[in-house]
Amino acid sequence: MPLFEIETDSHIIITWADDELAARQVVQEAYATDQILRLTRRPRDTWVISKGVLGLSPKMDICSVARDCLAKSAGDKLHAIRLYMHETGSDLEKARKVIESNMVMGW
Known part of the structure; x- marks a missing residue:
């Protein structure tokens, strides 16, 4: 049975x-x-996601960087996002997702 990748608007x-x-x-x-x-x-019966495409580099632990930024900002989300963008070169959307994810995990 073939494997299909279907992208919708959501x-x-x-x-x-x-x-x-x-x-x-x-x-x-x-x-x-x-x-x-x-x-x-x-073309095959497996599906692979490249970490590089997602911006996940094996050299950088994004959770550690995010938790460090949250600590430096004393939990101020906006300041932590700015710090994360500065330290990693990430765009606003990625930085927001990473910081918010780590806030939920109880940095």
């Missing part, structure tokens, strides 16, 4: 399906309000 779905029509039905059943932007049949 999700990226990886699923096995008999054909493209069946893959579309998976999206319709699970996320009826999503619009399919891209549907790709994968």
Whole structure:
């Protein structure tokens, strides 16, 4: 059974399906309000996410950097985001996600 990668306006779905029509039905059943932007049949039966593409470098522990920024900012989220952007070169959206994720984990 082929593996399909389906990108919608809100999700990226990886699923096995008999054909493209069946893959579309998976999206319709699970996320009826999503619009399919891209549907790709994968060339193999596995799916790999490159850490480099996601901005995760094996040289840098992003959680440690984020917790350090939160400590330096005394828990001030906005200041921690600015520090994280400065220290890692990340954009605002990535820095916000990393800092907020670490705040939830109880830095």
